Amino acid sequence: MIKSTRTIDIHHITRVEGHGNISITVKNGQLTEARWEVVETPRFFEAMLVGKKWENAPWISGRICGICSIGHTLASIRAVENAFGIVPDDQTAKLRLLLKHMETLQSHVLHLYFLAAPDFLNVGSVFPLINSHPDVVQRAAKIKQLANDLCDCVGGRRMHPTRTVVGGFTMLPEKKELVHFMERLNDIKNDLLETAGLFRSFVMPDFSRETEFVSLKGAGSYPFIGGDLISTDGVVKKEHEYALMTNEYLVEQSTSKWSRLSRPSFAVGALARLNNNFAFLNPLAKELSTSFGLKPVNHNPYMNNIAQLVECVHVVMDSLQLIDELLGMIWKKPRTPAIPKAGIGVGAVEVPRGILYHRYEFDDEGRIVRCDCVIPTSQNHANIQHDLTALAAQCAAQGKQDKEVELLAQMLVRSYDPCISCSVH
């Protein structure tokens, strides 16, 4: 039995990107308070871009995040192109999506193996697994390396890409390189099935809290770049109306802004995408999802891990298709020139951790007058807080030991795969 007041304090939770704290207080078996605090330092990207010419935007704002720099770069480019009235051709759109897919794959695999799996295997990091589970680590490295190598090939660099520019690419990969990657992608399918086997051996904690899920709205395909916005509570908005979807506000416990829509909080990310767009998943991915009992609308935040796994399969299958289509096309020039003009542009892109928005307002010479970036993790913070409160209350009622509560709380935060420095930017 729990007798007195107990406090669980986790300062700078590990195996997440950025700095956040968890604090849970239980008194006489009742939860007094559970808090998710974000203490990351702000870098003021929205201010630093003001006065800069348009070509600075993707290059600088991509540096908001080291993990999803490709996603930020693509959202920024889309916002600039929307402002200038540039519509990417099929070739550029396909190459960008292929690049985006490989970032999703490398980021999800990084999270699943290096950040999440250690909790299920009862170790503090991936490092002891190098000796105890060498096959697991080697498989993770193999998948990640393929994803990153293909990012290098299309984007010029796996982090802070060099070939992605407004109007297209500075240069294109060679077709024979893509042929080679097709072989590697085919080879990796088996590694993903083995990854599924590994995660099937893990028990996802039994916890659910009904919430709203926000993502891009698929139109014929599982959505990643641009389009309408949708929520599981039935809200649908246009891309440029994103602010009506995000409703950012400031709270005392966080240097990151929070968001809400139809309820006190909502969630974005792989689980949100899957909940809204399950029908558009590749058949193999859909089958895998079903085999894990993951169907829309699933309200268990820990299942975001499985949703990421499902998306890994989806992006690999879709990349094979994309490369096949690209190889069948006669390639045009990599880039169309941009002609700046005054106006506002919004770019919405599904990055690994959820939907990301960039918005720029330009003067007639293409200088940024105002800038706004809404980050997936900042949209998730309120939902993490509400989940944490519900989880802590459930644990207190079940009389769980401190160690167990501590682990479950950290696993909850990690399930969101938060990118905290990104959320504060």
Place this chain on the structure above:
Amino acid sequence: MDAAKTQNRTYLGLPVVRPKVAFFELSSCEGCQLQLINNEASLLDFLSLVTVVNFREAMTEKSDEYDIAFVEGSVTRADEIDRLTTIRKNAKVLVAFGSCACFGGVTQLKNRFKDPAWVKNQVYGSHPIETNDTARPLEDFVTVDLNIYGCPVKKEEVEKIVTHVVLGRSIIQPKYPVCMECKENENICLYDLGEPCLGPVTRGGCDSWCPNSRFGCWGCRGPAEDANIAQLKVIMKQYGFSEETLLDRLECFGGFAKDAEALRETMTKVK
């Protein structure tokens, strides 16, 4: 990989000590740390050279005992100065890891605004937020033993430098510009492709990473030895690029902060 074997690693028949290595991040995107994990092909070999005792992004265990501290990010808030001071006390070798740590990186872009209150207001409105007026490199607060440049750092270079530290070999960083590596790579000059480039003045060592992708250099590694900014201005003008374009590039990562400030000063006067 056999743990016992790696504990008794030798080089030229002599035992090699595995240094305890710690990673820390101040205001940053954490991308430079991630670059190490991103080097899948040689990650395991690299890890066998060192003992990682602190790497919050990847592991739960923590320790205050370490030989080499890699610090990523710039200093933008008072508590970061305290953290950095403690790290300096604990570490035998302190490495400024990446351009934010070396020069302020992109985070120093806010320094150009004369009114820090305006900067805060752009993002947080009237909501109180704690932040220093300027983003500063590590060397403004503690002694830095070694700089590893780049945004992001080049993983091959990091591994080479760490290997040299472990083996006690001296570290020589290039003084020549990116331009030289670019020529060696037989790239078409970016200027001839109609793109501005800081390759002529930026420190090499990245193997002309960006120009290899036909993307002009933005000077993330700071100035090469005897960087001739005056001549760069002439080249930029000759190829029809505005002073604003030059300023954007010089200003981006903080390595050319003085030159950028001087240029901005003259441009304001012209206006």
